[in-house]
Structure formats: C-alpha cells, structure tokens
Amino acid sequence: MSSSIQAYDPEVDAPAHHHPIYDYDSGPPVDRGKFAIWLFLATEVMFFTGLIGSYLVIRMGSPAWPHPKELLAVDITAANTFLLITSSWMMVRALDAIQKGDKGGLVKWLGFTILGGSVFVGVQVYEYTVLIHEGYLPNRDLFWSTFYAMTGFHGIHVCVGVIWLFCVWIGAVRGSYTPQNYVRVELAGLYWHFVDLVWVLLFTIVYLM
Amino acid sequence: MSSSSSSVHPGMGAPGTVRVSHDHHHLGFWRKYIFSTDHKVIGIQFMLTGLVMFLVGGLMAMAIRWQLAWPWTEMPIVGKLLFPETGKVISPEFYTMLFTMHGTIMIFFVIIPLLTGAFGNFLIPLMIGAPDMAFPKLNMIGYWAMVPGIGFAIASFFVEGGGASSGWTAYPPLSTIETAAPGSGQGQTLWLLALTWSGVSSMTGAVNYVTTIVKMRAPGMTLMRMPLTIWSLLIAALLQLFALPVLTAASILQLLDRVVDTGFFTPTNLVVNQFNSEAAGAAAGGQPLLWQHLFWFYSHPAVYIMVVPAMGLASDVIATHARKPIFGYKPMVYSMSAIAGLGFIVWGHHMFASGMNPALGMTFMVSTIMIALPSAVKVFNWLGTLWGSRIHLTTAMLNALGFVAMFIIGGLSGIWMAATPVDIYIHDTYIVVAHFHYVVFGGSVFAIFAGIYHWFPKMFGRMMNETLGKVHFIGSFIFTNGVFYLMHQLGIAGLMRRTADPYDYEAFAHLQPLNQIISICAFCLFTWQIFFVFNFFHSMFWGKRVGRNPWKATTLEWDAPSPPGHGNFDHELAVHCGPYEYASPLVEEDYLMQSRDIGAKPAKA
Amino acid sequence: MRFLATLLFLALLVFGVWSFQAAESFGAWLPPHVSSFGPDIDALFKLILWMVTFFFILTEVVLIYCVWRFSKKDPSKAHFTHGSHKLEMLWTAVPAGLLLVIAFAQMGAWANIRFPSAFPDGEPVAVAWASQFDWRFQYPGADGVLGTMDDFESAHDFVVPAGEPVKFILRSRDVIHSFSVPQFRLKQDAMPGMAIPVWFQVDEDRPGDYELICMELCGWGHYKMAGKVRALPRAEYDAWVADQQAQFMSNGIEE
Incomplete structure (x- = not known):
C-alpha cells in the first residue's frame, strides 16, 4: 500500500497563494448568530426542564408541602412578574425602534428594559433578605431548598440578561446599530424573552400552585 | 487529482512557494499555538x-x-x-x-x-x-x-x-x-x-x-x-x-x-458514620433516586456521544481503504439518528435493581432492546461495504476493522443487560465492565486510533510509520481482548465491580488466577502504547512528507493542502457528488472526489 | 499482513467461542442456582447466549472472510454499489423480530419476580438493614409484629425458611447498598429513605449457607460488606426463631 501513496509533489501539493471567497451560506435562511442562540436556548430549556422536573418529583414525593401562599409574599412577586413581562414588551419596542431606524428610541426602550430587569432583581434580593432575616434558609427544609434553587437560578439568568442588555445598550448609545445591522439587539432580546417566559412558568408553579 | 488540480489552482505560485497567505498578518507564538x-x-x-x-x-x-x-x-x-x-x-x-x-x-x-x-x-x-x-x-x-x-x-x-x-x-x-x-x-x-x-x-x-x-x-x-x-x-x-x-x-x-x-x-433520618446531617442543620426529605434519573438521562446519551462519532470515523476509514462506497449510506444515517433518538428513552436500564417501579422497568427494557436494532443495521452495512471491496490493509484500516470486530462484541453483550430478569443477576458484575469496555475501548478507542492514522497526514503533512503502526495494532488488538474478553466470564460467575478484594468471598476465591491473566494483559496493553507514542511524535517531525491526498480519498478535506493553512482551502470549492464515490465507473481512477466536476450526473448503482 | 490480519480476527472468534465453552471448567460460570428464580433467569440468559453466539459467529465469519478474500492484491476496481434496499429490509426486519421475541420472553419472568402481584401474601419475615459495612436483620418477636419492643435482631446472618416464599423489607440506614445472593439470582438495591419489599424462595432440597454480598458501591469498606443467608428447613427455622425470642426475653429480664 505504502508504495501507492503519492509522494509530496510541490507542483500540486504546495498551497496556493490564492484564497477562496467563502460567501456561501447553507441551511435555513437564518443568521448564524441567531441560529446559535436558538440552540443555546434549547440547552437552557433542557436545563430548566431538569430543575423544574426535579422540583415536581420532590414536591410529589414529599408527604407534606406547605402552600406557598402561607410563606411567600405572592402579591409583591405578582407585581414583580408583571414588571418583567412589561420589560419584555419594552424590549419588543426597542427592537421595533431600531428596525425603523429610530436610534434614540432604541436607547430609550433598551434603557427601560434594563431598568425593569434591574428592579426585578432588586425586588428578588429584597425578598431573599427578608426571608433570610426571618430564618428561612435553603437548608431549612425541602420547600426552601427548592425555592432558592429555582428562583436563584432564574435570578442569575436575569442578571446575565441585564448585563448583556447593558452591553448592547452601550453599543446603542454609541450608535452602532442601524436598520440593516441590529442582530445583536435581536439576540439579546431573544434571550430576554426566554428568561421572562421561564419566570412566568416558575412563578406559576413555585408561588401559585 | 492531477487532472482537476490544474484547473482549480489558478492563483498557484511558483513551485515550492511557502505557505503564507498574503492577506494574513503573522501571528505570534501565543496566538498561533496557545x-x-x-x-x-x-x-x-x-x-x-x-x-x-x-x-x-x-x-x-x-x-x-x-x-x-x-x-x-x-x-x-x-x-x-x-x-x-x-x-x-x-x-x-x-x-x-x-x-x-x-x-x-x-x-x-x-x-x-x-x-x-x-x-x-x-x-x-x-x-x-x-x-x-x-x-x-x-x-x-x-x-x-x-x-x-x-x-x-x-x-x-x-x-x-x-x-x-x-x-x-x-x-x-x-x-x-x-x-x-x-x-x-x-x-x-x-x-x-x-x-x-x-x-x-x-x-x-x-x-x-x-x-x-x-x-x-x-x-x-x-x-x-x-x-x-x-x-x-x-x-x-x-x-x-x-x-x-x-x-x-x-x-x-x-x-x-x-x-x-x-x-x-x-x-x-439518615445517619452516616454516627453523623446525622439533619440534626446538624441540613434539609432532608429528598430522593436519592432522583439523582440517578437525572444522571442517567445525560449519561446514557453520553455513551452514544462516545460511540456515534466513532462509528462515523470508522465508516470513512473503511470506505476509503476498502475502495468501495459505503453500503447503505442512508440506512447508516437513519440508524445513527435512531440510536440518538432512542438514546433519550433508555436511561432507566441502569436502574433495574434500584427500586424503580417494575412496570417502568419493563418499558425501559423494550426501548433498550430495540436500540440494538440500529446498531445491528450499522454492523451489517459495514460488512456489506467490505463485501466485494478492495481492502488495503493499512494501519488505519486495521484499526477500523478492529473497531467493527469488537463493537460487535460490545453490542451483543448489551442485550443481556437490557433483559430485565437477566440483569437482576448481571447488574454490577464484571460482565457490565466487559460490555462497556468493548464499546468504549474496543469500539471508540480503536476508531480513534483509526482516525489518527488516517488523518495524521492531513494534520501534520506527514505520514505515520506504517510498520510501527501495524506492530502497535497487532499488540493492542491481542491485549485488548486479553483484558476485556475474560471479564465476561468473571461477570457470569457473579464477580462484582468496584471491589478492592473479592477473594475473601468463597465464591470468588478461585477467580484470582483469571484476574492475574487479565492484569498481565493490561500491563502489556499499556506498555505496548509506546509504539504509538513514539510513532506519533516521531512522525510529526520526521515522517514522510505527503501531498494533499495520500489515500486517494474522496472527501473535501483531501482537497486542501497538507497541513491546510489558515482558511483551509486555496481554491474555490463546489460539491458534485456523494462522499463515497469509490470504484465509480464514470472515471478512470478508482475514486471520484466530491469536488470534482465531471460534467455528468454521478452514476447510480 | 493479509495472512496475519485474517489470523488475528479468526483468533478472536475462536477464542471468543472457546472461552465461553471452557468457562465452566475453570469455574467462571453461573454458580448453581438454588432459588425459584434460578431456572427462569438461567434459561433466559442461555436463550440470549445462543442468539448472541449465532450473530457473533455470523458477523465475525463474514468479517474474516472479507479480510481474507478482498485484501488480495487486485488492480481492478471494487464492486460499485451503494447498497441494496432488499438486504436492508431483510437485516432490519429479522433482527427486529428476534429482538422483540427476546423482549417479550423476559416479561413473564420479570413480572413474576418484581411485580407486586407476584409477592407472597402475609407479613414480611424480617427487615434487612444495610449500613456501612454490615447487615442486620430485624425479626418480629413473640407478638409476630415488626417494629414493636420485642423485636430481636440477627447480626450478619439472615436466617430464612427453605422451600417456601420469603418476603422481607430491605432498608438502608446510610448510603445505597445492594442485597445480592448470586446463587439466588437475586439483587436489589437498598435505597435510603425507601422500604423496598423483596422476596425469594430457596429450593426445598437446597438448604444451607449462602454468601450475601453488597453489590452497590457503599464506601471504602464496600469490598468486605459480607453477610450470610442461612436457609433452614421449616422445623429448624421455627426452633431458631423460638430460641432467639427466648434469648431476647431472658436478656430483657436480666437487664
């Protein structure tokens, strides 16, 4: 076999100076970044499926489970939930603004979204502080173990989202986005909507059910 | 290659041109290699x-x-x-x-x-x-x-x-x-x-x-x-x-x-070594079984993450060195997809003895047994590929053949573990160890070796030494089977895994000589890898320099220089046919590269 | 190389079949079964063994033949084909049928061993407690009820009557263990937080002492977590229980 292996032949084998142009794009007509974000969101869905599934299994398997209403400030969190949903709507406005070329609108609505997210995190931190002050720590019992795990991981996601949006906002202030080039705004927006959607689910099962 | 190269290399420089593309700045050592x-x-x-x-x-x-x-x-x-x-x-x-x-x-x-x-x-x-x-x-x-x-x-x-x-x-x-x-x-x-x-x-x-x-x-x-x-x-x-x-x-x-x-x-109420974590202030009431479900939900698909790419590598190596198209390309794709899909609903077969609901055990058994089907289809298709082929027994090919031979064993022994009543006896014995080592070592590792021997010329522009490679394969093949095959028998005798010293048990005292044989084979297997390590590093610097397509293979990577420079290809690319057009009657050579346009529809056969 | 490669793969086939054939002679084979689960499980094991052996020989022989026949130096091109729909159907349908047969063959045995309907009626004879790294068995006292003050405990030895179904509760005090007696073809994990009912029946003509092995990693001392199942004829068993109850009562009085 080795005899038939072609020896190195500089005529043919030396790399050419020439560079091909890779302007082709296969697959569905979606931006690469957006495609990757959807994949990433799929992993996030599985992550929260794991968490929520564990929550349900543990709750079903526990002989006694307090009703969340007795222990959690549901009304404050309901308001907080409304705030987060509103911030999602503001994100839609932000994207809409830049699509129409309204750079000022982008800065404004993005700013409101960030504000909404920050207040949400602030309220959650306040909630945690009060609860911890009252002695409800994660090691108290399974109700609190799961409560902190579920809301905590979501909270981390909100924080990441706020930081991400803030980075996009800086770009917006500098005027980096145009009606032709706003994919970064869209990517951050997708993530933000996902985080909000997860919260609606979590709020329902952790606070209401 | 030569027929197409002249037409697709319009910008080629003088012979012996060094590989520096003009639109690229020099990267420092850190940016280039670290x-x-x-x-x-x-x-x-x-x-x-x-x-x-x-x-x-x-x-x-x-x-x-x-x-x-x-x-x-x-x-x-x-x-x-x-x-x-x-x-x-x-x-x-x-x-x-x-x-x-x-x-x-x-x-x-x-x-x-x-x-x-x-x-x-x-x-x-x-x-x-x-x-x-x-x-x-x-x-x-x-x-x-x-x-x-x-x-x-x-x-x-x-x-x-x-x-x-x-x-x-x-x-x-x-x-x-x-x-x-x-x-x-x-x-x-x-x-x-x-x-x-x-x-x-x-x-x-x-x-x-x-x-x-x-x-x-x-x-x-x-x-x-x-x-x-x-x-x-x-x-x-x-x-x-x-x-x-x-x-x-x-x-x-x-x-x-x-x-x-x-x-x-x-x-x-868990008391471990006189220590009660609950009394010490930890929450309790949780479920150890939950971890097993979550863990195996990933770790069973992980087994397929470890073997499906090995199947892919082996398929490419086999087709190239057998000079014949892959038999049943589409069934190969579908069977890999089926393995992956079914892989998500079989995790419970790791838990037949765990106290999981026995009705659930039955459904996991059926899905697990059925996952043997796509694996079998793949084996038959590899054999179909080899039938009527022109095998070149290169080191890469030998390792790929070794992969097929041993994957068969690993796949077949899995059926015992899937069968719930038999698994009651087999669970946590050495037959499980034998099974997954045949899949992951006999299967994946040999496919990795096949892949390394096959793509090494593309990675470093130099051949690995074939003689050393063959010596490495022969020893590895013998000792791998020496190590893992006899574990089947140990497991059938009931010997348990994860045990530092089983010989205190009357039932297992007589198995020590068998374990000694296995261990000696294991030491030999380990030592034998010297041939690979030496070959790998020696060939990296002093191996025989090769051109773009030393194996006369068909896929696109063999169109790029060896090793490819930054940006990979130095000419425009388009694909005109499937990946395994070996022995095609449309061309004189016994291979038709994917990038080669012969101006005709590829032959159907 | 052609000769050597063929020989190598042939050696794997021959060694593979021979070592299963010869395993019994060097003691690496199923230990004789002594419980009611034994015949079923061994029969299913052998059913799969035969099927597996058939496909092992079939596929390896084809592989060896191909290596021998088609690695000859031959300048002509290989047979040009991309596959055969008929063959694909054949080698999908036949294994699918066989695998379904295997799957269905297991169901009866599994149901007979594990389904709640298969469990013998009546109270469990004992609670088997696993802990790092020993076995303890809690038997009901004279009142016949588990979990009362007069329960007595047997350390290390699990004494059961032979020739009749024995039901017991498997529990763990700390980490996961596994109750396994190879001759009984019985294995069940002891899961902390769960009380798992288990049953078996030792053959009437095979009373005796059988090694009880922990089969789930439970810490550094896992390898030495041994116990013993002592299957006694009914009369001896009754005498042993009476004796233990009496001993426990007298101990109680002395204290």
Whole structure:
C-alpha cells in the first residue's frame, strides 16, 4: 500500500497563494448568530426542564408541602412578574425602534428594559433578605431548598440578561446599530424573552400552585 | 487529482512557494499555538490533551489491575512514591478513588474530547468545505474551559480526604454526605466543578458544531452528501445539546446539597458514620433516586456521544481503504439518528435493581432492546461495504476493522443487560465492565486510533510509520481482548465491580488466577502504547512528507493542502457528488472526489 | 499482513467461542442456582447466549472472510454499489423480530419476580438493614409484629425458611447498598429513605449457607460488606426463631 501513496509533489501539493471567497451560506435562511442562540436556548430549556422536573418529583414525593401562599409574599412577586413581562414588551419596542431606524428610541426602550430587569432583581434580593432575616434558609427544609434553587437560578439568568442588555445598550448609545445591522439587539432580546417566559412558568408553579 | 488540480489552482505560485497567505498578518507564538482560534490548532490541542489524559487514566487502570491481581501487596517501583504511608500498598480508600477517577477522566477528558473535541474540530470545517468554525473565539473558549475541569479533577487528589470516591456515577448520599466516604469531602466538590467545566466545554463545542454544519457547507454539499463522520458529529452534538444541561442542573443541585446543606438527594433520618446531617442543620426529605434519573438521562446519551462519532470515523476509514462506497449510506444515517433518538428513552436500564417501579422497568427494557436494532443495521452495512471491496490493509484500516470486530462484541453483550430478569443477576458484575469496555475501548478507542492514522497526514503533512503502526495494532488488538474478553466470564460467575478484594468471598476465591491473566494483559496493553507514542511524535517531525491526498480519498478535506493553512482551502470549492464515490465507473481512477466536476450526473448503482 | 490480519480476527472468534465453552471448567460460570428464580433467569440468559453466539459467529465469519478474500492484491476496481434496499429490509426486519421475541420472553419472568402481584401474601419475615459495612436483620418477636419492643435482631446472618416464599423489607440506614445472593439470582438495591419489599424462595432440597454480598458501591469498606443467608428447613427455622425470642426475653429480664 505504502508504495501507492503519492509522494509530496510541490507542483500540486504546495498551497496556493490564492484564497477562496467563502460567501456561501447553507441551511435555513437564518443568521448564524441567531441560529446559535436558538440552540443555546434549547440547552437552557433542557436545563430548566431538569430543575423544574426535579422540583415536581420532590414536591410529589414529599408527604407534606406547605402552600406557598402561607410563606411567600405572592402579591409583591405578582407585581414583580408583571414588571418583567412589561420589560419584555419594552424590549419588543426597542427592537421595533431600531428596525425603523429610530436610534434614540432604541436607547430609550433598551434603557427601560434594563431598568425593569434591574428592579426585578432588586425586588428578588429584597425578598431573599427578608426571608433570610426571618430564618428561612435553603437548608431549612425541602420547600426552601427548592425555592432558592429555582428562583436563584432564574435570578442569575436575569442578571446575565441585564448585563448583556447593558452591553448592547452601550453599543446603542454609541450608535452602532442601524436598520440593516441590529442582530445583536435581536439576540439579546431573544434571550430576554426566554428568561421572562421561564419566570412566568416558575412563578406559576413555585408561588401559585 | 492531477487532472482537476490544474484547473482549480489558478492563483498557484511558483513551485515550492511557502505557505503564507498574503492577506494574513503573522501571528505570534501565543496566538498561533496557545490561544489560537484556528479550528485545526484547537483540534490538535484537544487531541494532545486527550492523549495525555489517556495516559493518566491508563495509569490509574494499571493500579486498579494491580490491586485486583495481587490485592494488598506492595506495588513495585511506584508503590514507594505513591503510598509511603500504607507501606507501598493501595489502601481500600485509594482504590475507590482510583476507579472513580479512572472512569471520570476516561469519559470526560479522554473519549469525549478526542472524538468531539479533536476530530470534531479538525474535521468539520475541512470536510464540509468551510474556512473555520462558525464562532472561532467560542471554539477557543471551548478548549480552555476544559482546562480548569482537568485542573479540578487532578487537584482533587491533593485535598484533604483525597479524590472523589463514589464512582463516576456519584450516587448520593455516598457522594453528598461528607462522613460517608473520605473522598466525599472537598474531593467530591472539585469533582462536580470538573464536570461542570467539562460541560461548558462540550456545550460551546456543540453549539459551534451544529451551527457550522448547518450553515457553512460548501455549495452542493447537501445533507445527504455529507460524509458519515459529519453526520455522526452532528448527531453527537445534538445529543450533547439536549442531554448535557440536565446533568449540569443535577450537578448543581448536588453541589448545593454539599455546600449550602439543601436536601434534594438526602432522605430523612439518615445517619452516616454516627453523623446525622439533619440534626446538624441540613434539609432532608429528598430522593436519592432522583439523582440517578437525572444522571442517567445525560449519561446514557453520553455513551452514544462516545460511540456515534466513532462509528462515523470508522465508516470513512473503511470506505476509503476498502475502495468501495459505503453500503447503505442512508440506512447508516437513519440508524445513527435512531440510536440518538432512542438514546433519550433508555436511561432507566441502569436502574433495574434500584427500586424503580417494575412496570417502568419493563418499558425501559423494550426501548433498550430495540436500540440494538440500529446498531445491528450499522454492523451489517459495514460488512456489506467490505463485501466485494478492495481492502488495503493499512494501519488505519486495521484499526477500523478492529473497531467493527469488537463493537460487535460490545453490542451483543448489551442485550443481556437490557433483559430485565437477566440483569437482576448481571447488574454490577464484571460482565457490565466487559460490555462497556468493548464499546468504549474496543469500539471508540480503536476508531480513534483509526482516525489518527488516517488523518495524521492531513494534520501534520506527514505520514505515520506504517510498520510501527501495524506492530502497535497487532499488540493492542491481542491485549485488548486479553483484558476485556475474560471479564465476561468473571461477570457470569457473579464477580462484582468496584471491589478492592473479592477473594475473601468463597465464591470468588478461585477467580484470582483469571484476574492475574487479565492484569498481565493490561500491563502489556499499556506498555505496548509506546509504539504509538513514539510513532506519533516521531512522525510529526520526521515522517514522510505527503501531498494533499495520500489515500486517494474522496472527501473535501483531501482537497486542501497538507497541513491546510489558515482558511483551509486555496481554491474555490463546489460539491458534485456523494462522499463515497469509490470504484465509480464514470472515471478512470478508482475514486471520484466530491469536488470534482465531471460534467455528468454521478452514476447510480 | 493479509495472512496475519485474517489470523488475528479468526483468533478472536475462536477464542471468543472457546472461552465461553471452557468457562465452566475453570469455574467462571453461573454458580448453581438454588432459588425459584434460578431456572427462569438461567434459561433466559442461555436463550440470549445462543442468539448472541449465532450473530457473533455470523458477523465475525463474514468479517474474516472479507479480510481474507478482498485484501488480495487486485488492480481492478471494487464492486460499485451503494447498497441494496432488499438486504436492508431483510437485516432490519429479522433482527427486529428476534429482538422483540427476546423482549417479550423476559416479561413473564420479570413480572413474576418484581411485580407486586407476584409477592407472597402475609407479613414480611424480617427487615434487612444495610449500613456501612454490615447487615442486620430485624425479626418480629413473640407478638409476630415488626417494629414493636420485642423485636430481636440477627447480626450478619439472615436466617430464612427453605422451600417456601420469603418476603422481607430491605432498608438502608446510610448510603445505597445492594442485597445480592448470586446463587439466588437475586439483587436489589437498598435505597435510603425507601422500604423496598423483596422476596425469594430457596429450593426445598437446597438448604444451607449462602454468601450475601453488597453489590452497590457503599464506601471504602464496600469490598468486605459480607453477610450470610442461612436457609433452614421449616422445623429448624421455627426452633431458631423460638430460641432467639427466648434469648431476647431472658436478656430483657436480666437487664
């Protein structure tokens, strides 16, 4: 076999100076970044499926489970939930603004979204502080173990989202986005909507059910 | 090649032109070899790291084999260095750490990085005709995220209590209660961190691979013209995307149980070594079985992450060196997809003895037995490929044939484990060890060797030495079977896994000689790898220089220079036919490259 | 190389079949079964063994033949084909049928062993407690009820009557263990937080002492977590229970 292996032949084998142009794009007509974000969101869905599934299994398997209403400030969190949903709507406005070329609108609505997210995190931190002050720590019992795990991981996601949006906002202030080039705004927006959607689910099962 | 090369190299420089493309600045050493964003360099980084970790995990296996052959006897040479405090003897505590870390390292830092990290990175852009990955920086992060993982895994041996010692499956409460095992102190925490980092690495890789394969294929490279290697890597990446996050969630819950005393996996009234974590202020009421479900939801698909790319690599090597198209290309694709799909609903077969609902056990049994079907279809198609072929017995081909021969064994022995009543007896015995080593060592590792021998010329522009390669294969093949085959019989005799010294039991005392034979084979197998290590590094610098397509293969990577420069290809690419047009009647040669336009529709046959 | 490669793969086939054939002679084979589960499980094991052996020989022989026949130096091109729909159907349908047969063959045995309907009626004879790294068995006292003050405990030895179904509750005090007696073809994990009912029946003509092995990693001392199941004829068993109850009562009085 080795005899038939072609020896190195500089005529043919030396790399050419020439560079091909890779302007082709296969697959569905979606931006690469957006495609990757959807994949990433799929992993996030599985992550929260794991968490929520564990929550349900543990709750079903526990002989006694307090009703969340007795222990959690549901009304404050309901308001907080409304705030987060509103911030999602503001994100839609932000994207809409830049699509129409309204750079000022982008800065404004993005700013409101960030504000909404920050207040949400602030309220959650306040909630945690009060609860911890009252002695409800994660090691108290399974109700609190799961409560902190579920809301905590979501909270981390909100924080990441706020930081991400803030980075996009800086770009917006500098005027980096145009009606032709706003994919970064869209990517951050997708993530933000996902985080909000997860919260609606979590709020329902952790606070209401 | 020569017929097409003149027409597609319009910008070729004078003979002997050095490979510096004019639109590229020189990168410094750090940017070029250490923090590189070039998929080829990252692939080679994964490969070297994986091979080094292979050595580390292999050394642990040798220690395990020493203990099983001659328990509680002084280890020659290394005993004095490693275990001075126990009189050169492996302690039972250390034995549990050895097999735990052997499994962890081999799975998370050897097989997965070698298959998806090394071959995935190196081959995907080249085989689909792309300049690089979709996200080169993310790709670099993917490699460097694995490094802290390895750091944590190694560091766990040096913390108080030593490395994690609750098996690579880390079943709580053994893994969560600090008093349960010496390694369940800081060692287990580091183990969880190591897993999480390796998860980040796999995840970034998977996002990158899928995006690249979907979005960056060369014109004409339809899905059904992709080489099986690409299909297998795509499927493995999808498995990782959907399964791995669940393990991450589970690991974090276990980490919380350990660090902030939550009680997800800690049942009520647990007293471990006179220590009641509940009385000490930890939450309880949790379910240890929940961890097993979450863990196996990832770790069973992980088995397919470890074997599906091996199937892809072997398919490409077999077709090339058998000079014949892959028999049943579409059934090959469908069967790999079926393995991946079914892989999500079979995890419960690891838990037949766990106390899981027996009705659930029955459904898991049926799905598990049926997963043998696509595996069987693949084997038949490989044999169909070989039938009527013109086999060139190169080292790569020998390893690929070895893969098929041993994957058959690993696949068939799985049926015992899937059958619930038989599994009651077989569960946690050495037949399980035999089974998964035949899949992962006889299967994946031999496919990795086949892949290395096959693509080495593309990676480094030089051939590996064929004589040394064949010597390496023959010895490895003999000793691999010497090590793992007899484990079937040990398991049938009932010998249990993860046991430092089974010979105190009357039932197993007579099995020691058999274990000694296995251990001697294992030491030989380990030593025999010298031939590979020498060949690998020697050929890297002094191997015979080769051209673009030494194997006369058909797929796109053989169109690029060896090794390909930055940006991979030096001419425009388009794909005109399927990946395995060997022996095509349309051309004079016995291969028709995918990039070659012969102006006719490819022959149907 | 052609000769050598063929020989290598042939050696694997021959060694593979021979070692299963010869395993019994060097003691690495199923230990004789002594419980009611034994015949079923061994028969299913052998059913799969035969099927597996058939496909092992079939596929390896084809592989060896191909290696021998088609690696001859031959300048002509290989047979040009991309596959055969008929063959694909054949080798999908036949294994699918066989695998379904295997799957269905297991169901009866599994149901007879594990389904609640298969469990013998009546109270469990004992609670088997697993803990790092020993076995303890809690028997009901004279009142015949488990969990009362007069329960007595047997350390290490699990004494059961032979020739009749024995039901017991498997529990763990600390980590996961596994109750396994190879001769009984019985294995069940002891899961902390769960009380798992288990049953078996030792053959009437095979009373005796059988090694009880922990089969699930439970810590550094896992390898030495041994116990014993002592299957006694009914009369001896009754005498042993009476004796234990009396001993426990007298101990109680002395204290």
